[in-house]
Each structure stands twice: as structure tokens, then as C-alpha cells.
Amino acid sequence: MDELPDTTVDVWQLNEAGLSLIPLGSPFELPPQWFIDGRCSGDPDKAKTDWPKSPRVRWKDFQQQAPTDEQIEQWTNQWPHTNWAIVTGYKIIVVDADSQEAVTFIENSHDMTRTPLRVVTSQGKHFYYRANPDFVIRNAVKKNKIDVRGEGGYVVAPGSTHSDGTVYQWETDDYLNINDVNDLPCLTPNDIAIINGFNGSHQEQQALGNLGFSANQYSLPHDGGNLSEGEGRNNAAASMAGQLIRQGYSLQEIKAILDQWNADNHPPLLPTELNTTIASIVRTHLNNHPDTGIAVVPDPDIRPAFAFSHVRELIQAAKPINWLVKGFLEMDSLSLMFGEPGCGKSFAAIDLACCVATGSEWHGQAVKRPGSVFYIAGEGFNGLSRRLMAWQQVNGYNLRTAPLYVSQCSASFTDLANARIVSDSIEQIIEETGGVIPSLIVIDTLARNFGAGDENATKEMNLFINHIDQLLRQKYACFVLIVHHTGLGNKDRARGNSALKGALDAEYAVVKSDDELTITAKKMKDADEPEPMSFLFESVKLPFADEDGEQQVSCVLTYFDKQAAGLVKSIEAGKKQGEIHLGDKQVCIIKTLNRLVKEARDTLARDGRDPTGAHIEVRGLRKACIDAGVMT
Structure with a gap:
């Protein structure tokens, strides 16, 4: 036999990348007798095949944290030629395509998220992805199909040798290697649906199962339009199923609606693939809401029908405008304040937030609904604290007793899970303060709180708006103010997709000229546009100095x-x-x-x-x- 491979260098490289590693058996040694008798029921041939993939140590402790350098050194000294495994769920998720058919399916799928980091195995490939803490993926092994190695699993590491003599080897795109594991893409719910569809297509009977994602992750309604291959059919089916469940439809109705929709796709999803998606959404919904049920057949007494109201009912229900700031800002509305960088728009937002939280007039305009304010800041937290101190110093209010709350970090409102975290955090403070709901929520700025998407894309801008509407504005009937930047070419409008302007109830432009700041209404949906308001920047000395003794200053806005x-x-x-x-x-x-x-x-x-x-x-x-x- 040739000289045995030394896997020590490989394991230390993986360790430096921050991965959790455990030693496996080796194809170059006889399996231990306890393994043959216990794990393989006395079958030496099975033991010879399985031993190179079996852990030598109790590895449960290494699912949440990587072994220490001392443990790695001890193992490499004891077993310098052995195979190694990378624990999944800790930093990485691996899609294990264990056949050429599975590899071809993943590599040719237009819907699957691409990864630049792969490993060639004995029969297929491992596709490496970064673990997403907001979307937990657990280990799911399906024989002769595509396995998803997540929490509670592991994969054989590159540098190891299969029982048939094949060496596991890296296959990477030029721009990335294992040290860049934090730059890998994450698996999405749509990816899981695609994988589950491949696995389901190998079964004759109706497939059931839990894809591990919730219908709540598809908050942007699919419009019911038909799709071709590569256009996200699984994603759309999951979205529609989740919406129909929340609207009270029965399983029979959901199946009939999606079957009719699927029939016009080009090509349609396999029946087993569609059934698997529906079953997964249903099962996840019931797991998340154990106190609710889903009817099997329609019950007309449960699900409300589409209805009309006579015009007299609408006229009788008419109410005056519910102002936050009389003539300027309306409750239960979404507004935008935009301007060039450094024009003072954040000063204006802070000034407004402090007036609402303290109940003081906003430069002669009455605050009609004073209350708690939540300020979601995306940057400049140190500068923000100095501006708040200057405001209370000039206006004579003690903000320590005001219901004004400032976020500790930025948000990502295009991501539903992150948007829900923001909403839950607000809800927690509401409960702690006796149920007082917010009057004002400020998002400063859109760019810092948008997320990883493209604000010029219609779909992603709609996600941003829908999440804010559903989880903030509609939930509390409050005024939501978004601070944003001007367009690159046109300074008279806010940058980004036009869907933003269409969703706004009001829009204000902030323009700075020398020391003067002017706020001008560009859009008021249900009221007359107020006259422009001008302000001056007033310098305020703060009651402390820096380490060199230099007096610290900030600014406030004064009405001009x-x-x-x-x-x-x-x-x-x-x-x-x-x-x-x-x-x-x-x-x-x-x-x-x-x-x-x-x-x-x-x-x-x-x-x-x-x-x-x-x-x-x-x-x-x-x-x-x-x-x-x-x-x-």
C-alpha cells in the first residue's frame, strides 16, 4: 500500500476557517470490533463501508461550538491519517447531492441559489452554504435523493478518503475559498421547496413532509399569474397556500385552487411536488399555531364571503382627519421626508420625535396625539445622543421621562423575520409600559434600514412597504415617517422605485440653503398641502468637553x-x-x-x-x- 495520507494539514485549515470538526474512522484501518458488532450487526463488509464516515468521539457537544485547538491537536496526534467531518448547522449548511442525477438537477435549476463552494464526493457533490440564524434548517436525510445537512448533522470533509478510494476534493469558483465561509450565500425557503420537489418526484404516492419554513415568510402576495420553469413556481405555490390558510380556506379548496393555477404553468409542477409544498405549509402552520385548525372541507359559516356596503354606511362612518400634528402629519399614515445628505432631515425628524414624545407644540403647530415614539436609527448613534441632549437643553424638557425609544442598531425591513423582530421589540415595550401604543415611528434612513435588496427593484420595495404597513402602521394606526435621500439625477424627488411614492400618504422635501432649512410638502393625499416651513440651525453648547478640553456643541432647529x-x-x-x-x-x-x-x-x-x-x-x-x- 502507498504511504498513508496525512490529513493533519487539511483539518487545521478547516479549523482556521472557524468550522466545527470531528474525527471519523479511516478506510486504511480495520473497523473496531465494537463497531462491527454494535453498529453493523456483525457484518464486517458493512462496517468497512460505514467506518470511514462514522465519528470516533461523542460529537453532540460540537454542534453548538467548535472544538478547542488543544482537542484538535490531541486528535491529530492520535489519528494523523484518519478522515474528518465538518459539523453542519454551525456556520454552514450543506446540500448533499448523492447522485449524478441530483447534481445535474441542482446545477441546472434556474431557481436554486448558486454557491461558489463545492466538494466532489464519491457519487456526487456537496454544495456549501452559510447558516442563517433567522432560518433554521435541520438535518434531513433521504436515501438516494438530495440530503440537506443542517442542525444535528455533519458531512465528510475534503481531504478525507471514501471506502472506495475516492478522495473528497474542493471544487470552488476562483474568487472564493473556505476561509471566506462568511461570504457564502444562504439557502432560502424556495431552495428547500425545490429540493423537496426533486425528492418528491421519485415517489408514486402523494408526498407529505415538513420543508421547515413558515408561510409567514411569504408575506408579499403572489398575484396568481402563471409561471414558467425557472420563475419560482415552488415559491409562488408556498406563498399562495400560506395566504389561503390565513384567509380560512379548507384543504379541499386550497388544493383545488392551486391545481387550477398549476395546470396553466409551463410546465406545471409535478402533482407530488405541489402536494408536498401544500402539506409542508399546512404542517408548519399547525406547528406554529397549535390552538387553531384547518378544515378539510369548506365551511361557509367560518370563512366570510366577499361583500359590498351601501354608500350611506360609508357616509355615516365618515370622520374628520385624525391629526398627529395639526395640518401637517396625519395618524395611521405613511410619510416620507427626503433631502440631500447633510441637509438636516434627521435634525427635523429628531425635533418632531421629541415634540410628539413630550406633547409640546411643533413650532406653533399643535401636537394632537402626543404619545410614545420609536426611532429606528441606522447610523450616527453618538451624534444622535448629542442632538437629543441639545434639544432638551434648549426646549427645557427632560427627555429622561419622555416615552422616546431609540433602536440600538439598524433594521432590515425587506426581510420578514427581521421586520418581525422590530415589531416584537416594540410590542414588548408596549406591554412593559401598560399597553400604550406608539403615536410615531421614525425610520432613519430608508437606505440603512432597507436590507440587502435593491431599493430600485419593484418587488423589494413592495416588500419593504408591506412589512412596514402590516407590522407597524396598520398594527398601531400610528404615523410612520421614513427619512430618505434625494435621487441622484433629480434632487426634487426621493430616490428609489416609484412604488414608494405611490404608497405614501404624504411626502416632504427638505432643502438646506446656508443656515436655513425649509420643509415643503410635495404630496398630501387627503388634505391641503401646508405652507412651507423654514428653520434655522442654532448652535448649542453641551455641558461637557472632549479629552483635550474642547467644548462640545450640537444643533437644534428654530422656527424662522x-x-x-x-x-x-x-x-x-x-x-x-x-x-x-x-x-x-x-x-x-x-x-x-x-x-x-x-x-x-x-x-x-x-x-x-x-x-x-x-x-x-x-x-x-x-x-x-x-x-x-x-x-x-
């Missing part, structure tokens, strides 16, 4: 009344040129304004703050003039 500013300029110009003559009432208003400014500057000076930062809001001037009898 352009009409009033224009009047003052005209008055000043008129004084110089003698062209403008003031009436008694105008003179009194100017005197009142000067008095208020002086008082504000004196107050700032007494507090050790910069008196030049004094400002008077229009509502304050109006109240002072009314109190003085100057105006009604």
Missing part, C-alpha cells in the same frame, strides 16, 4: 418666520430711506418684540449662555401683544 423677517427688513430700510411709515399698532408690535428679545438675552446672560442666541417664537410675540392689548 420669513414673512416677519421680511417685514422687519422693510421697516429698517424704511427708517433709513423715509419711505415707510409705521402705524401706532405696528410701532407697539415692534416695541413688544424688542422688549421680549431684551428679556430673552438677559435670561441667557444670567445663565452664563451666549445672549446672541436669543430668539422669540411668533406665538410668544402674538401672546405678548394680546396681553398688552395691542391686538386681538
